[in-house]
Amino acid sequence: MTVDGRGGGALFRTFGAALLILTGCGPAEDDPRARCFPEVSFDDPRLEIHVRARISAFEGPLTVELIEERWRALGPGEGISSHEFYGLRGLEGIQCLPLEEFRCIACELDDLSPLRATPITEFTCTECSLGDLSPLRSTPITEFTCTECSLGDLAPLAANDSVEAITITKSGLEDVDDLVGGGAAIPQLLRLNLSGNQIAAIHGTPLLPSVQVLELGSNRLRAAPPVAGMPALGRLNLDDNPLADLDPLAGHAGLRKLSIEGAEVTSVAALADLALWELNLRGNQIEDIGALPTGLTHLWLSDNRISRGVERIAAMPGLLVLDLARNQIPSLAGLEVPDFAGELSLEDNAITSVAGLRIPKVLWLTLDRNPLPTLAGLDAPALETLSAQGCQIGGFDGLAGSPALAEVRLADNQISGLGGLSGLGGRPLDLLDLSRNPIGALTEAPSMMIYNVFLDDAGLTSLDGIESLAIRAISAVGNAITDLSPLASVEFVGVNSVIDFSHNPISDITPLAAVARDDSDLVFVGAAITDLSQLALFKVHSVDLRENGIVDVSGLAEGDLGIRALNLADNAIASLPPLTHGLGVVSLDLSGNELTALSSRWWVSQSLNLARNQISDLSGLAGVSVHNLDLSDNALTDLDVFFEVAYFISDLHLDLSGNQLVDASGLAAISTSIWSLDLSDNALAALPAMPNASVEELDLSGNPLTSIGAVEATDIRCVGCAITSVAAIADALASAVALDLSGNPLASLDGIAGASALERLTLDEIGTGDLSALAPLLARDGFTLSARRNGIVDVAPLVGGAAYLDLSGNGIVDLSPLVDASSGSYILVDNPIDIDRSLRAMVLHCLRRDVGILWGTDARSYGCSRPDYSDT
Incomplete structure (x- = not known):
């Protein structure tokens, strides 16, 4: 709200006094302002509450002087959902407020007469029901906004000689002729927004000489509105209408931005003579581009049926944005955009040739999913990124003329070799994606540097020829490669190299030992690597051997690996042999195997993941020292041995969720600080005291717990447990800062105030409304x-x-x-x-x-x- 701080009260006082002197019998009954003296009264108690709350005056009479003084002192305010008033049913008394803006939400206002001749310049209603708008005819309103409103006759609004902007959206309007049809004559109106209504037709030509912006999106119009009487109209939005007839727009000299997205337009002939800068015709039924305005800088024509007229785009020399994706264009002959330097989208068309396409400044070209057999004839010397995936391209013809190319995405084509890359003259590439091409062999690869190579599902049986390449990362997933020895001669450049040969029948990875570095990540998911002794040759960042069918891990018995992270998840490992030395890895993932027990020295310093096994015996963890230990979803029933033999370092993350724990007495032996301890979804009926441990996050949810012993825990969750009283867990609350007891059958909360450190409490669905x-x-x-x-x-x-x-x-x-x-x-x-x-x-x-x-x-x-x- 904007406050009138320039003597509004004085105006009211002078006006009221004059009335009394002239009439000698009280204020005039037909002027709402006259009713502000000597005291202000409100017919709607809700309005009075708003006003009294706003000026902090809940006692005594209200006068114009008091209201103005306090209102002005407060300055601008907001209120409810960005509205000053909420839920009003009447407006009597509002004329006495120093308002320049009226904003109401969820209001039912049958009588707007108190607004008559008030100084309000902006009227905003959301989710309102408004009666007769006649009182607004004489108000100095410059902006009228209604969203999701119920409105009657709009003629009084159109008759207001001050209104400059009208917005009525999502209000079910059908007849708007008083605002934009033959009945409209609003010479001062600048902006009109009638989006999201039920307007099916507009009858007659309005007189709206000053309108600059007209919004009619999301209606039911089948023809464009008559705009001949809107000479100043510069922007028109007709999106999401079943609109086909554009003839009413023909000849308009001032229109610069036009959007008709998601309509039923088939012909653009009516637009030919317009001086448009921006035209959005996405999602129509256009088949022929036709003679579009030649001064366009932005043109969006995606998701049409265009098959003809693409050469006419050459007549738009100033084009900066062009989108022709998802049409039926068969040829690009004659398409020239000499100054267009952005992204050209031509994917999902019927293009069979790029010959004749002249795009000397385009940086990014997308031709995905066109029936293109070749890129020969491409004239794009500035091109940096090319994507032509899912076409029928058989080679690299046409790329030589784009010396700035850095990224080439040609996946899902018919390329059968790398020989054509020689046409690039040895220029390096940042990325080359040839996945799902029938590459077959790499023997014709030229000598060049490609930082990132993708050859997934490329029908490769051999890597012979790859020696010619210098690469940083390679992905050749889903081939039939068995021999990695050619990689031993490849120059690996850059840092953090990734070598991914997942889903190949590879069993021997020793050739990589000569080229892998300590920052390399080797990925062989779903391969055939079962001999783990070869890992002793590597000093790398990580090795991923998930889903290799590994049963025997005796090859790791010597330990002392030079691998920081080893992933052996989702294999068939049922036992772990004793290790001569520590394994040497920082992180080890053995989740999803068939382990029932552990052997000594199979521990790591950072993270050990043993989730989703069948472990019931934890004696093999004797002496373990780890930051993150995941034992979730195993067959553990108690923890006694574990906590007797394990050595826990500070800030441990321990996950024991999803087991069959019925006895947690072993927790009493812990003597360290634990960052997180997850015991959720077990069968624990009680949690013992942990006198020598501290826990930052303790999760006990999903256990039939009825009591919790003393524990120094900061954040405790026991959602869906069986706790009936706070007294049963009082000893655990001494240090609790956060506590979640949702879903417990709590009969009493007595004693919870004794949690002296508690700051966050969650008690959702506990079955009691007594929170005293x-x-x-x-x-x-x-x-x-x-x-x-x-x-x-x-x-x-x-x-x-x-x-x-x-x-x-x-x-x-x-x-x-x-x-x-x-x-x-x-x-x-x-x-x-x-x-x-x-x-x-x-x-x-x-x-x-x-x-x-x-x-x-x-x-x-x-x-x-x-x-x-x-x-x-």
Whole structure:
């Protein structure tokens, strides 16, 4: 809201006094402002609440002087969902406010007469029902905005001689002739937006000489609107209409930007003489480009049926943006865009030849999924990135004329060898993707540098010839390669090389030992590597051997590998032999195997993943020292041996979820700090005290727990457990900062206030609406509470100093206790709130700094915008 701080009250006082002197019998009854004296009164209690809350005057009479003084002192405010007023049913009294903007949401206003002759210049309504608009005829409104409104006759709005911008969207309008048809004569109107309505036709030619922008998208128009009476119109949006007839646009001299996306246009002949700069015709039924305006700089024609007229684009010398994707263009002959330097999209057409395409400045060309047999004839000397995937290209013809090429994507074509790369003259490439081509052999590869090579599913049986290339990374997934020895002669350049030969029948990787470096990542997922002794030859960053059918890992018995991360997940390993020395890796993944027990020295310093096995015996972890240990989804029933033999370092991440644990007494032996301990989804009925350990995150969810012993834990989750009282877990709460007990059958919360460090509490769906025991917690600064779907009906016990309360999905009707809430954000979605009982508290809360409130439903919610009283 903008405040009239230039004597609005004085104007009212002078006007009212003059009326009394002249009539001698009181103010004139037909002027709303006359009713502001001697006191201001409101027919709608909701409006009075808004005003009194805004100026902090809940007692005593309201006068124009008092309202103006306090309103002006507050400066601009926001309110509810960026609106000043919410849920109004009447406006009497609003004429006494120093308003220049009226913004109302979810209001039902049958009588707008109090607005007559007020100083309001901007009128905004959202989700409103408005009666007769006649009172707006004489107001100085310059902007009228209605979204999702119910409106009657629009003629009074059109008769307003001040309005410069009208926006009525998503309001079900059908007849708009008073605004944009033959009945419209609004000489001062600059912008008109009627998008998202039900307009099927516009009758007659309007007189709108000043309109610059017209928005009619998402309606039911079958013909363009008559624009002859809009000489100043520069931008027109007709998107998402079943529109085919463009004749009403013909000859318009001022139109510069036109968008008709998602329509039914078949002919663009009517646009030929327009002086357009930007034209968007995506998603129509155009077959022939036709004689489009030659001054275009931006042209979007994707998703049509274009098969003819592409040569006419050559007549647009200033074109900067061009999109012809997903059409039926068979040939590019005659397509010349000499100054176009952006991205040219021609994918998903019927192009069989690029001969005649002249694009000397284009940097990025996309020709994907065209029936192109060759790129011969390509005239694109500045091209840096070429994508012609899914075509029928059989070679590299045409690339020699693009000396700046850095990335070439030719996957899914018919290229049968690399000999054609010699035409590039040995120039290096950043990327070459020839995946899913019948390459067959690399013997014709020229000597050149390619930083990233992709040859996935390329029918390769041999790497002979690859020695000619210098590469940083190579992916040759899904071939029939068995011999890697040619790679021993390849020069690997750059850093962090990735060598991926997944899903090849490779068993011997020793040739790579000569070229792999300590920053190399070797990936052989789904290969045939079963002899792990060859890993002793490597000093690399990582080796990935998932899904190789590995059964025997005795080849690793000597340990001391030079590999930082080794992934053996999803094999068939059932046992681990004893190691002579430590394995030597920093990270080891053995998840998804068939292990039932572990052997000594199979530990690592950083991360050990043993998830998804059948482990029931943890004695093999004797002496383990690891930062991250994952034992989830195994067959563990107790932890006694484990915690007796394991050595835990500080800040351990330990995952024991998804086992069959019934006894956790072994936890009592832990003597270290644990960052996260996940015991969720087991069968634990009790958690013992852990007197010598500290845990940052403790997850016990999904256990039939009824009690938790003393533990120094910062964040405790026990969602869906069987806890019936806080007393059963009180010993565990001494250090808890965050606690989630959602889904527990809590009969009592007594004692929870004893959690002296608690800052965040979640009690969703606990089956009780009595949260009175939380009062001491809610008085703490910064406290947050989530108590959703608990049948809470009274919010009073929850009002305190809390910073955030989520009470969604309860039975709260009355929010008046929030009047005394000095801080905090309240989430009250899906509560049956009685607005009349609650509005004062809601508005007051919305006007305070650093607070917020959200109500309504998931589908339609309302919230506060925090005001900035910069002039206070």
